[in-house]
Amino acid sequence: MRASTKPILAARRRRQLHPFFFRMGPVGLSICSVLLISLMAVLYLSQLGQAVTTNQEIQRLHRQQATLAREDQDLAQQIAQEQSPVYIAARAAAMGLVPADPKTIIVLVIPHLKPVPSDDQRLQP
Amino acid sequence: MNGEMQRARRRQMFIFLLVTFGMLVLLGRLYYWQVLQSRSGYNLAQQANNEHLQNQVLDAPRGLIFDSAGRILASNIIRDDVYVEPEQFSVDHPNGDPQGELQTLITALHGALPQVATGALQKAFRDGFARGQWAVRVATHINPAQSAALRNLQLPDVFLQPRTWRVYPGGTLAAQILGFVTQNDTGNQGMYGIEKQYNSILYGTAGSLTAETDLQGNPLTLGATNEQPAISGSNLTLSIDSNMQYMVEDALAKTVKQLQAMSGTVVVLNARTGAVVAMAGYPTFDPNQYGQYANQLGCTNQAGVYFNPAIYCVYEPGSTMKAVTMSAGLDQGLITPDTTLNDQGCMSFSDKTPTVCNWRNLAYGTETMTGVLIHSANVGAAYVAHNILGTSHYYPYLQKFGFGQSTGIDDGQENPGSYRQPGNPIWTMSDLTRQAFGEGIYVTPLQVAMAYQTIANGGAQMQPYLVSSIQGNGHNANTRPMVKRQVISAQAAQLLTGMLEQAAIKGFAQLAQVPGYSIAAKTGTATTVGLSTNQTVASVAGFIPASNPRFVILVKLDRPQNAIYGSTAAAPLWGHIAQQLMWYFNVPPDAPLQLNG
Incomplete structure (x- = not known):
């Protein structure tokens, strides 16, 4: 039984040293390995570089977003301030406007005008 | 050869032992840092993470x-x-x-x-x-x-x-x-x-x-x-409208300064829904610089200026309470607007209840209930409470109108107010007669406004509210106006509205009139025990238009100096606010216009 397995093991060893589709000596194999490792390193470094650049871009966009959000809030605040009746009244006074005197209001009486119905219905329990 | 082999083996053994010793030292050190030190809270991994991790x-x-x-x-x-x-x-x-x-x-x-x-x-x-x-x-x-x-x-x-x-x-x-x-x-x-x-x-x-x-x-x-x-x-x-809020605040501030009053409060409610349209107090503060107002007092020095006086500051309402007294009589069918009494200016009671007198002891003779409101007669109000209603028919209505209890409005700290009632060991019949015309009862401006809202809304008191909707962060809620309770019947409310209209036309609220609109309003002038009689709380409460009420307005001025009565101090401000509301919300006139020129 032992004698019969020897040729099989020998063939396997040969295949391990010389794959059937790729025949290369030790020097060639070393050069190829170095080249492959170098290539992988270059790829890795290139990808890392791109990632770093992308990260910086994302950081820049985050900062820009924060700045814009702040500007947005400031503008909303400014609009709110200028829409406030306190501000409008102060501006009107500064422009020389004065509140209307109820006695100067002219009321036009239209005979037989039907009053506008109120939509405000009484609420019952 | 054997000697050489042995020396070589010894060298190997020495190196092996050296390496083993080194490994043991390293293991010991590792155990020290990773096990012993971690138990004492010295977390290396955490520290390492902290170097490059940000929370x-x-x-x-x-x-x-x-x-x-x-x-x-x-x-x-x-x-x-x-x-x-x-x-x-x-x-x-x-x-x-x-x-x-x-x-x-x-x-x-x-x-x-x-x-x-x-x-x-x-x-x-x-x-x-x-x-x-x-x-x-x-x-x-x-x-x-x-x-x-x-x-x-x-x-x-x-x-x-x-x-x-x-x-x-x-x-x-x-x-x-x-x-x-x-x-x-x-x-x-x-x-x-x-x-x-x-x-x-x-x-x-x-x-x-x-x-x-x-x-x-x-x-x-x-x-x-x-x-x-x-x-x-x-x-x-x-629910407030900024423009109306500003108008009310501005008018109140000007009036308080003009009359040299201590403070003032205005409440404007939607008569149908109970929503607050405007609610102002003076003095007030700037919330952007709140720290500057830390020592300033409001509420006639009862509390800091940060408190909302409309819901926190209590006062004796004076004659505005007469509408509540009348509503109790009308709702129970015990009086009508035409029920009469003989008003001699002062009234004594057989049960030794202290005598009640009108302002300046003015006598009005035979006087209807509408006349009581027109003249703002203390005698008439005390007569209704003491001689007609009694405790059993009066106090349940104070309770139903919501006096002495929080309104439940959604705006922070609220004062429920207070009044003496039977069961209280120091209560006397004098409390009943005085409460009938607004003395000996402590209420907030919002409570009085809600009492008039009840009358304006056919006797149904609404739940007052300020927040009309909550949106975002998982909330999507709109406040639906809610009837709190039916306090008086619609018929009683209608009768009382007519009486208050007459009180506004012929009584003390004439300066509150708005051309083209009917109003239902009652003035109040309250004095405070321990203070001079010219140190008053002048107020007007009412609603407009009386025929189809849209807004309830309460104006209160604390200790005005240049005009001290509700009729002269508070009524003009009430009228100004009412007129602005009618114009701003395009409310059609409901009364004949009196044109000038």
Whole structure:
């Protein structure tokens, strides 16, 4: 039984040293390995570089977003301030406007005008 | 050969033992750091992570507050705080500061922040060096131009920390309704008013960011990151209208100053829904600078100026309470508007209840119930309460109208008010007769306004409210007007409205009249025990238009000096506010117009 397995093991060893589709000596194999490792390193470094650049871009966009959000809030605040009746009244006074005197209001009486119905219905329990 | 082999083996053994010893030493050291030291809280892994991992709390912006027309009443802005780093400066300058870089830094910082004195900056660094502090805040809430200038300068050992601040674009507008927010390093907290009442809803949910950082401490988006975004607080929409609120506040402030009154309050309600249209107090404060008002008192010195006087400050309402007394009699069918009494100016009671007199002891002879309201006769009101209603038919109505209990309005701290009633050991019949015309009972302006809202709304009292909707952060709720209780019958309310109309036309509320509109109103002038009789609380309560009530208005002035009666001090302001409301909301006139010229 032992004698019969020897040729099989020998063939396997040969295949391990010389794959059937790729025949290369030790020097060639070393050069190829170095080249492959170098290539992988270059790829890795290139990808890392791109990632770093992308990260910086994302950081820049985050900062820009924060700045814009702040500007947005400031503008909303400014609009709110200028829409406030306190501000409008102060501006009107500064422009020389004065509140209307109820006695100067002219009321036009239209005979037989039907009053506008109120939509405000009484609420019952 | 054997000797050589043995020497070689000995060498091998020596090397093996040396390596083994080294390994054991390393293992021992590893056990020391990883097991023994970790038990004493010295977490190496955590420390290593802290070197390059950043945990950041993301502040949730506080919810906005809008008025009924969508105008912003409270919002947020982001402003920077400025910090210096004394300890970092020491690390960067291990051999002292021979070049005078600290002074250069301070000069540059002062140039960008002129409001921070050079001495203050020097002190910040000095104290920081002494205490080994990494960061000392030297300025808060700097303006955007200063932030930009500091960023451009890129000063070493100085950094900016953004912080969200609550702002109120209208300044004092609706301040006592809104309250304010205190800011500190851990967050914000609503104080007083809506800000306090709805603090948990406005607050939002803080987020977090855990990320690896670069050398500058910027979070890397690559690698292990975990971000929980902050969720803004819910937005609130109030029932008040900014324009009307401003008009009311402005008119109240002018009147208080003109009459040299101590303070004043105005409440405007939607007569049908109970929604607050405007609610003003004077004096008031600016929530953007609330700290400046810490020692100022409102509420006739009963409480701080931050409290909303319409719901917190109690007073004796005076003759405005006569409408409540009449409503109890009308609802139970015990009186009609035409029921009469003989009014001799003063009235004595057979059960030794103290005598009640009219103002200046004026006698009106045979007087109807409508006449009692027109003349604002104390005798008539006391007669109804004492001789017709009695305790069993009077006090249940005080309860039903909501006196002595909180209205449940959604605006912070509310005072329920108080009054003596049977069962109280010191209650007497004198309390009954005096309460009938508004003495010996302590109420808030909102409670009186709600009593008149009840009359205006056919006897149905609504639940008053300020917040009409809550939106965002999981909330989507609109307030539906809710009937609290049917206090009096619709018929009684209608009869009383007619009586109050007559009281406004022929009585003391004539200065409150609005051309083209019918009003139902009653004046009140209350004096306070222990004070001179000219130290009054002048008020008017009523609604407009009387034929189809839209708004309930209550005006109260505390201790006016130049005119002391409800009819002369409060009525003109009531009329002005009523007229503005009619024009602003385009309410059609319901009464004949009296044209001038």
